[in-house]
Amino acid sequence: MKKLVILTLAGAALGATTLATFAQDEAPFQNQIEARQSFMHIYRFNLGQLGAMAKGEAPYDAAEASAAATNLLAASKMNNRAMWPAGSDMSADGLEGVTWAKPELWSNMSEVGEKSRELTAALVAMAAVAGDGLGAVQSNMGAVADGCKGCHEPFRASKD
Amino acid sequence: MKRTLIVVFGFAIAGTGIFYVLSMPDPLTADQLPAVSADLANGELMFWAGGCRSCHAAPGAEDNELTLSGGMELPTPFGTFRSPNISPDPDAGIGRWSTLEFINAMVRGLSPQLEHYYPAFPYPHYQNMTFGDLIDLKGYLDTLPGSSNRVAEHALAFPYSLRRGIGLWKWRYLSRNAVVQTSAPSAEVERGRYLVNGAGHCGACHTPRDEYGGDMPDRFLSGAEAIEIAEGPDGQSVGRIPNITPHPDGIGAWSEKDIEYSLESGFDPDFDSFGGTMVEVQENMARLPAADRAAIAAYLKSIPALPSDSP
Numbered sequence: 130m131k132k133l134v135i136l137t138l139a140g141a142a143l144g145a146t147t148l149a150t151f152a153q154d155e156a157p158f159q160n161q162i163e164a165r166q167s168f169m170h171i172y173r174f175n176l177g178q179l180g181a182m183a184k185g186e187a188p189y190d191a192a193e194a195s196a197a198a199t200n201l202l203a204a205s206k207m208n209n210r211a212m213w214p215a216g217s218d219m220s221a222d223g224l225e226g227v228t229w230a231k232p233e234l235w236s237n238m239s240e241v242g243e244k245s246r247e248l249t250a251a252l253v254a255m256a257a258v259a260g261d262g263l264g265a266v267q268s269n270m271g272a273v274a275d276g277c278k279g280c281h282e283p284f285r286a287s288k289d
Numbered sequence: 290m291k292r293t294l295i296v297v298f299g300f301a302i303a304g305t306g307i308f309y310v311l312s313m314p315d316p317l318t319a320d321q322l323p324a325v326s327a328d329l330a331n332g333e334l335m336f337w338a339g340g341c342r343s344c345h346a347a348p349g350a351e352d353n354e355l356t357l358s359g360g361m362e363l364p365t366p367f368g369t370f371r372s373p374n375i376s377p378d379p380d381a382g383i384g385r386w387s388t389l390e391f392i393n394a395m396v397r398g399l400s401p402q403l404e405h406y407y408p409a410f411p412y413p414h415y416q417n418m419t420f421g422d423l424i425d426l427k428g429y430l431d432t433l434p435g436s437s438n439r440v441a442e443h444a445l446a447f448p449y450s451l452r453r454g455i456g457l458w459k460w461r462y463l464s465r466n467a468v469v470q471t472s473a474p475s476a477e478v479e480r481g482r483y484l485v486n487g488a489g490h491c492g493a494c495h496t497p498r499d500e501y502g503g504d505m506p507d508r509f510l511s512g513a514e515a516i517e518i519a520e521g522p523d524g525q526s527v528g529r530i531p532n533i534t535p536h537p538d539g540i541g542a543w544s545e546k547d548i549e550y551s552l553e554s555g556f557d558p559d560f561d562s563f564g565g566t567m568v569e570v571q572e573n574m575a576r577l578p579a580a581d582r583a584a585i586a587a588y589l590k591s592i593p594a595l596p597s598d599s600p
Contacts, residue, residue, distance in 0.1 A: 169561070176560035184550050219528075229528065229564075274555035274562055281564030286528030287515060 158217035162228050165212035168204070175200045176273070179255075182263060183270050189263040198259035198266075201273075202252040205245070219286055234284040241280060248276030312456025314403040316393045322420050327428020335426040337576040338488035339415070343569040344372040347438065357382070358436030363409055367502065368445030370409040378435035391427045392420060398459060405455035407443065408502060413463055414490035417483070462503035474591065477580075481588025484581060489574075494530045494566070510534050511595035515566075528565065536594035548586035553579070 178197035181187035218232040219225055234241060251272040258265035336342075345357035358381075359374035376382035383391070390401040398405055398412040406412065415423075448454060474482065485491045496504045497513035512532030532539035540548065547558040552574040555563050563571050574582060 173560045176556065180554075180556055180560050183554075184546070186546075270554055270556075277562030278555055278564065278568045281562050282568040285564040287530050287565040287567065288528055 156227065157221060157223055158214060158228075161212045161214055161217055162224075165209060166228075168207075168209055168212060171204050172201060172277070175204070179259065179266055180270065183267045189266070191260040191262075194266055195256070195260035198252065198256040202249070202256040205249040205252050205276075229286045229288050231284050231286055234280075237283070241284070244276070244279035247279055248273075251276040308453075308457070311460045312405075312453050314397070314399050314405065314456065316397055316399050316403055317389065319389050322389060322392065322424070325421060325424060328425045329429050329432065331422065332425035332427070332429025334577065334581075335418070335422050335488050336429055337573045338484055338581070339426070339490070340570055340573040341375070341430075343566075343573065345375050347436075356434045356436050357430070358438035359440040360438060365409070365502075367449040368443060370407060370443045370445075371440050373440050374436055374438050375430065376433060376436040376438075377431050378437055381437045381439050382435060383430075384435065386427075388424055388427050391430075392423050395423055395426075398455070398463075405452050405459065407445075407449075407452075407455060408458065408462075409443075411490040411493045413504065414486060414493060415488065416463065417487040422488070458501060458503070462501075475587070477584045477587045478591050480581065481584035481586070481591075484577075484585055485588055489585070491533070495533050508595060510589075510592060511536070511539065512597045532595070532597045533589060534592055534595045535590055536596055538597040539594070540589070541594060545583070545586040545590055548589055549579075549582045552582045552585065 175197040178187075179194055179201075182189045182194060213230075213234070215235055217224065217228065218230050218235065219228050220232050251269070255266070255269040255273055258269065342354045342357060344361050344363075345359055346354045346361075347356065347358045348361050357374065357376045359372045359376075361372040363370040363372070374382045377384040379385050386394075386401060393399045393401075393403075394406065394410075395412055395418065396416040398408065398410065398416075400406060418426075443450075492504055492510060494515070495510045495513060496506075497508050497511065499505055510533050513530045515528055515530055535541045543551075543558055551557050551563070552571055555568070555571050555575075557563065562568075574585070
């Protein structure tokens with residue numbers, strides 16, 4: 130049984146690697162760029178749950194708010210370093226209009242780390258109180274936005 | 290031969306004369322201003338609507354955003370502009386300026402010595418502000434901390450380095466600068482129009498410019514290449530400034546509430562955060578009264594819907 134599990138895992142890993150290689154053949158860093166954009170989508174989706182309530186477009190629901198905030202916190206703790214390989218910025222051949230990550234991101238990695246810790250801190254605060262009422266969600270949205278903007282201001286180019 | 294020389298010489302004199310007249314500064318005079326004292330609270334509102342600190346606070350001085358010591362560099366195809374010190378320091382800043390001198394800078398693009406300012410300073414937009422609001426803004430700026438920081442001159446390529454030539458630019462562009470009128474506007478839309486086209490100077494980034502840097506009025510707010518270019522050998526663009534007209538290419542899918550909330554919170558309707566230079570603009574707008582953000586939203590929904598690449 131144990132052997133079967135190992136074999137299956139090994140097969141899956143091999144398959145994933147092969148897929149990743151194929152994916153890379155289509156466009157440079159396509160796999161990593163898709164992964165990080167999907168990762169950002171997870172943020173947007175969960176922020177949308179909280180935001181619809183904060184904006185008054187959806188009724189406040191303590192359980193849903195709490196779940197969304199907990200997801201956001203979990204996402205912010207996920208190690209996504211491998212999604213940002215060197216050279217996968219907007220100035221690379223074939224990546225204009227595919228990614229908006231500026232080359233400066235890679236030369237300021239310590240700042241990126243610091244900003245990412247600030248986002249996590251804002252989400253710790255949000256997750257702690259998101260179930261306590263609409264006012265708590267609303268008053269924590271600003272700090273979460275600041276967390277997002279911490280990297281989007283210096284390291285993401287404007288896009289249409 | 291002699292006659293040819295006379296004709297050529299005559300044209301040269303006439304050309305110089307026309308250049309001289311057309312590029313002449315045209316300042317306001319003191320009797321054109323109302324005799325009112327400054328309302329500092331309204332001046333502060335204008336300060337945030339205009340986002341003065343985004344260019345004039347020292348670069349990276351987030352804790353010091355009210356010290357307008359200047360020095361931000363704006364690399365453009367014409368050369369590098371440097372934002373001046375507009376703190377009330379009497380020597381390095383504008384502390385000695387009269388209200389009339391301040392208003393001539395804001396609406397006529399003229400220094401106290403009546404030299405032309407480059408339109409990197411968005412006076413083509415500020416000229417739409419009322420004298421009352423400008424008097425209030427001057428009063429508010431006078432209350433901010435002084436800074437003795439000296440800013441270096443702009444570093445521009447010839448012929449852009451000749452200031453007098455800006456007089457011609459003004460003659461061509463200043464009067465036609467886009468202020469899109471909507472039919473039968475409500476008081477709210479009017480207020481939004483005033484904020485967007487005056488202090489807010491949204492078009493300075495969102496309206497495309499022609500080869501001489503003048504706004505293209507028939508492409509009002511339909512998105513543009515960023516005028517700022519990234520520093521570095523390849524001079525790569527820092528991106529495209531979005532279309533903010535009610536077209537599907539722009540923000541046609543956004544409700545008024547979405548626009549208002551985005552300016553307040555920094556989140557677009559998809560809950561992506563604003564990025565790049567819009568972050569500071571949004572944070573300035575977040576300081577306005579909610580009714581002013583709503584007015585901006587109402588106006589932006591009322592302007593012509595333009596595709597991003599209309600000719």
